[in-house]
Amino acid sequence: xSEFSGTRSSQFGxxxxxLQAPRQVKSALFLAAAAxxxxxxxxNDLPGGPAVxxxxxxxxxxxxxxxxxxLHYLMLYICVAIFIGVFGVMFYSIFKHRKSKGHKSADFHxxxxxxxxxxxxxxxxxxxxxxxATKVVVAQKDTTNADIxxxxxxxxxxxxxxxxxxxxxxxxxxxxxxxGQRALSDAGKPEGDNYLLKVDNAMVVPVDKKVRIITTxxxxxxxxxxxxxxxxxxxxxxxxxxxxxxxxxxxxxxxxCVELCGKEHAYMPIHVKVVxxxxxxxxxxxxxxxxxxxxxxxSKVWALPDLVARGEKVYNANCAACHQATGKGAGAIxxxxxxxxxxxxxxxxxxxxLLNGQNNIMPAxxxxxxxxxxxxxxxxKNNWSNKTGQVVQPAExxxxxx
Amino acid sequence: MSAxxxxxxxxxxxxHDHPHGWRRWVYATNHKDIGTLYLLFALTMLMVGGVLALGxxxxxxxxxxxxxxxxxxxxxxxxxxxxxxxxxxxxxFVGFANWMLPLxxxxxxxxxxxxxxFSFWLMIPAALMLVGxxxxxxxxxxxxxxxxxxxxxxxxxxxxxxxxxxxxLGASSIMGSINIIVTILNMRAPGMxxxxxxxxxxxxxxTAYLLIAVMPVLAGAITMTLxxxxxxxxxxxxxxxxxxxxxxxxxxxxGHPEVYIMILPAFGIISQIVPAFARKKLxxxxxxxxxxxxxxxLSFIVWAHHMFATGMPVTGQLFFMYATxxxxxxxxxxxxxxxxxxxxxxxxxxxxxxxxxxxxxxxxMGGFTGxxxxxxxxxxxxxxxxxxxxxxxxxxxxxxxxxxxxxxxxWAPKWTGVMVPEWKGKxxxxxxxxAFNVTFFPxxxxxxxxxxxxxxxxxxxxADYNAIASVGAFAFGxxxxxxxxxxxxxxxxxxxxxxxxxxWDGAEGLEWEVPSPAPFHTFENPPKLDATAxxxxx
Numbered sequence: 001x002s003e004f005s006g007t008r009s010s011q012f013g014x015x016x017x018x019l020q021a022p023r024q025v026k027s028a029l030f031l032a033a034a035a036x037x038x039x040x041x042x043x044n045d046l047p048g049g050p051a052v053x054x055x056x057x058x059x060x061x062x063x064x065x066x067x068x069x070x071l072h073y074l075m076l077y078i079c080v081a082i083f084i085g086v087f088g089v090m091f092y093s094i095f096k097h098r099k100s101k102g103h104k105s106a107d108f109h110x111x112x113x114x115x116x117x118x119x120x121x122x123x124x125x126x127x128x129x130x131x132x133a134t135k136v137v138v139a140q141k142d143t144t145n146a147d148i149x150x151x152x153x154x155x156x157x158x159x160x161x162x163x164x165x166x167x168x169x170x171x172x173x174x175x176x177x178x179x180g181q182r183a184l185s186d187a188g189k190p191e192g193d194n195y196l197l198k199v200d201n202a203m204v205v206p207v208d209k210k211v212r213i214i215t216t217x218x219x220x221x222x223x224x225x226x227x228x229x230x231x232x233x234x235x236x237x238x239x240x241x242x243x244x245x246x247x248x249x250x251x252x253x254x255x256x257c258v259e260l261c262g263k264e265h266a267y268m269p270i271h272v273k274v275v276x277x278x279x280x281x282x283x284x285x286x287x288x289x290x291x292x293x294x295x296x297x298x299s300k301v302w303a304l305p306d307l308v309a310r311g312e313k314v315y316n317a318n319c320a321a322c323h324q325a326t327g328k329g330a331g332a333i334x335x336x337x338x339x340x341x342x343x344x345x346x347x348x349x350x351x352x353x354l355l356n357g358q359n360n361i362m363p364a365x366x367x368x369x370x371x372x373x374x375x376x377x378x379x380x381k382n383n384w385s386n387k388t389g390q391v392v393q394p395a396e397x398x399x400x401x402x
Numbered sequence: 403m404s405a406x407x408x409x410x411x412x413x414x415x416x417x418h419d420h421p422h423g424w425r426r427w428v429y430a431t432n433h434k435d436i437g438t439l440y441l442l443f444a445l446t447m448l449m450v451g452g453v454l455a456l457g458x459x460x461x462x463x464x465x466x467x468x469x470x471x472x473x474x475x476x477x478x479x480x481x482x483x484x485x486x487x488x489x490x491x492x493x494x495f496v497g498f499a500n501w502m503l504p505l506x507x508x509x510x511x512x513x514x515x516x517x518x519x520f521s522f523w524l525m526i527p528a529a530l531m532l533v534g535x536x537x538x539x540x541x542x543x544x545x546x547x548x549x550x551x552x553x554x555x556x557x558x559x560x561x562x563x564x565x566x567x568x569x570x571l572g573a574s575s576i577m578g579s580i581n582i583i584v585t586i587l588n589m590r591a592p593g594m595x596x597x598x599x600x601x602x603x604x605x606x607x608x609t610a611y612l613l614i615a616v617m618p619v620l621a622g623a624i625t626m627t628l629x630x631x632x633x634x635x636x637x638x639x640x641x642x643x644x645x646x647x648x649x650x651x652x653x654x655x656x657g658h659p660e661v662y663i664m665i666l667p668a669f670g671i672i673s674q675i676v677p678a679f680a681r682k683k684l685x686x687x688x689x690x691x692x693x694x695x696x697x698x699x700l701s702f703i704v705w706a707h708h709m710f711a712t713g714m715p716v717t718g719q720l721f722f723m724y725a726t727x728x729x730x731x732x733x734x735x736x737x738x739x740x741x742x743x744x745x746x747x748x749x750x751x752x753x754x755x756x757x758x759x760x761x762x763x764x765x766x767m768g769g770f771t772g773x774x775x776x777x778x779x780x781x782x783x784x785x786x787x788x789x790x791x792x793x794x795x796x797x798x799x800x801x802x803x804x805x806x807x808x809x810x811x812x813w814a815p816k817w818t819g820v821m822v823p824e825w826k827g828k829x830x831x832x833x834x835x836x837a838f839n840v841t842f843f844p845x846x847x848x849x850x851x852x853x854x855x856x857x858x859x860x861x862x863x864x865a866d867y868n869a870i871a872s873v874g875a876f877a878f879g880x881x882x883x884x885x886x887x888x889x890x891x892x893x894x895x896x897x898x899x900x901x902x903x904x905x906w907d908g909a910e911g912l913e914w915e916v917p918s919p920a921p922f923h924t925f926e927n928p929p930k931l932d933a934t935a936x937x938x939x940x
Contacts (some may be wrong), residue, residue, distance in 0.1 A: 055851065067779065070776065098748070118738045126730060126731065128722065133779055137723065188464070232783070235733045237640040237646065261553065262553060262556065263471075263472045263476060264472060265472070265857065266858050
């Protein structure tokens with residue numbers, strides 16, 4: 001793997017810093033833009049995420065990302081050179097061979113030799129581009145011998161992370177956009193350097209370890225991207241795909257879902273925290289304790305107010321995005337407030353809808369625990385104008401699962 | 403000058419030779435009238451799609467949601483794409499084909515005049531359905547113009563309307579293509595051999611074959627989507643064991659040749675204009691024909707470069723990467739040939755030539771970003787980001803649309819009988835060129851920085867380039883409004899200097915052998931051509 005960081009990268013590194021040198025020129029260029037918008041936005045570069053007016057790929061933190069960047073520079077320089085060459089000739093001709101300058105047109109219009117030359121030469125250039133690219137393609141796909149394997153499950157509109165093998169095995173949690181961000185977006189009043197990139201639970205991985213990400217999805221296609229790692233892998237329902245990274249620097253790295261997945265597509269960011277081996281061990285220990293404490297006993301019998309209180313949390317985290325906090329729904333999304341299914345005496349009806357989904361619009365929620373499903377059903381049956389007094393116990397949900 | 407004689411011969415019934423009023427258009431079988439209908443339809447859809455685009459750019463002017471909610475935003479991006487591809491660019495080229503092909507090859511009309519009428523009028527209900535879908539329950543389709551499964555399964559009833567509309571548009575395209583192929587192969591004037599045909603006819607012949615090959619593939623993909631939605635099949639629905647990736651393979655098997663369907667006729671137009679204003683024959687005519695054919699053939703084996711992020715095996719990625727890079731070779735040959743045509747010519751820069759040179763310059767930038775995207779490891783960084791948006795707008799707006807404008811300024815004297823004043827075309831050109839680059843150049847930066855496409859809201863670090871792009875987009879939009887009101891409408895009303903039969907002294911081809919405006923009927927008797935098949939000799 002060392003070939004992906006060695007000499008070539010430092011060669012381009014210099015060119016890279018040369019490109020970044022004339023800061024004043026750039027800021028002058030953006031004066032007009034600043035007048036338009038940036039003055040209104042108090043925002044700084046986000047380390048591991050986008051920088052203000054970033055105009056290049058992210059600073060790489062893996063060898064693959066560095067190799068991708070080198071390839072990009074290689075391609076860019078070749079293309080710019082050809083561009084200048086070809087259009088140098090064209091504009092020379094445009095200025096010299098004008099009728100207004102009295103230029104008479106020549107009458108050549110064919111040359112097999114020339115045609116062969118400008119077919120063969122580009123062909124050779126293309127081969128020269130393809131060779132280094134091939135090495136990177138092969139390296140990118142080598143997901144063997146991973147230290148840690150994490151399954152990333154795309155859901156409308158959040159990510160589920162399950163640590164499958166390696167240190168931390170068994171940890172699983174859901175990662176969603178931080179609750180306040182969506183409201184800022186709706187209000188048109190964004191704030192913070194990590195606006196739309198802030199999540200409740202970040203994926204945590206150790207530095208310098210090979211992490212294999214397995215992607216899949218529950219509903220529609222999503223895509224898992226972290227630019228600083230040079231990874232982008234679609235998460236496809238019914239299919240399992242994988243990619244990998246070995247982060248070389250401790251820090252926070254950000255990405256977003258990049259495959260159109262419905263209305264909240266812009267609101268399911270990815271935050272990967274790369275920590276030292278010791279910090280990772282501490283995190284694993286803490287997370288496991290937390291999970292044990294949270295694990296609900298499905299045979300526990302709950303009282304109505306406790307279940308409603310728990311259900312409200314589940315509702316806000318999972319249901320409110322579509323059904324709204326008011327329970328009124330919107331458009332194709334049905335209202336829960338006053339819904340016949342919710343008010344029905346037969347509690348099994350609503351349990352079935354949550355476990356199996358409905359009409360291709362309401363997704364199945366079987367990934368929630370029995371207690372969570374019981375709680376959220378009880379909440380909807382006893383909130384807004386719904387006053388059924390019915391209680392659904394976790395045991396009923398467990399029994400309804402096939 | 404038999405065309406002129408023909409016209410004189412029919413002069414006595416000039417007022418009775420075609421129907422008037424609405425019948426002239428609804429019952430139209432004349433290739434020129436149908437060409438006009440196609441062009442006006444395409445322009446209307448360009449404006450509709452443009453308004454949707456400005457909706458997108460207005461929302462993205464600043465971070466945060468100001469004008470539309472994310473549901474509507476997704477509808478805007480989806481319908482902008484579908485309307486521009488199927489409603490604006492494709493019909494516009496068919497309009498050019500209808501108007502110019504019979505004139506260029508010395509035919510009296512298209513081969514199947516009534517089918518020609520049908521294929522135009524089919525598009526009207528389809529367009530109404532597409533636009534009307536915004537007012538259906540749940541709004542317009544919002545799954546992106548690529549209509550990826552299984553997101554399409556979650557769409558409301560407008561998805562079915564959209565699928566039906568695309569079926570109809572596909573049928574219309576296939577009929578149009580059959581018409582073009584038969585016209586070119588069967589109705590050329592004696593002496594107009596295939597290798598003497600104007601490049602525009604060649605590129606359209608090849609494009610028509612591409613259309614016939616791939617439109618049924620699209621129809622298949624969206625039909626399977628329809629049966630998945632309503633009839634319990636599971637072609638693409640993973641819940642029933644279907645394969646959403648198969649949808650992408652089928653879609654892009656259509657979708658990639660589709661890209662060339664939208665650019666090959668543009669190459670044809672440019673290949674006519676550059677020699678005309680360089681006053682020099684097209685360099686490497688035969689190699690241009692072969693390059694066009696190679697591009698068309700290669701377009702069938704590169705589709706999965708749209709899918710590098712789905713997780714293909716190494717061999718698959720390598721194959722599609724190599725094949726895609728290979729396309730740059732024949733495309734390069736075309737650019738080199740155009741430059742060689744200009745070389746040591748005697749150039750002037752009237753409206754058509756400005757647009758053509760602008761096309762070559764800006765389209766090549768889109769070609770280079772395409773080459774960069776073809777490299778699979780780079781594509782992993784750039785797939786589904788604004789870099790891709792920048793790339794395909796450089797080839798579809800600066801490519802196809804600029805070529806359409808070039809063609810308009812070139813042939814408008816023949817269509818309308820008046821010269822568009824020089825300065826009007828120049829103003830339109832410079833205004834569009836600058837606004838276009840202000841809009842789309844910053845998107846390269848956004849993409850490199852990782853801003854995903856189809857996002858209603860974005861992190862604030864992306865704010866400045868988005869603001870610039872939005873300003874540019876509105877400027878570009880107004881340039882086209884200027885075109886309609888100050889260029890097109892006056893020309894259609896016949897205001898301006900009368901155009902001679904040969905308004906451009908370097909232009910060659912049979913279309914310049916008939917008077918301006920071209921009479922309703924031309925070449926009713928096959929003309930006798932000279933050895934180069936560019937002049938009528940009796």
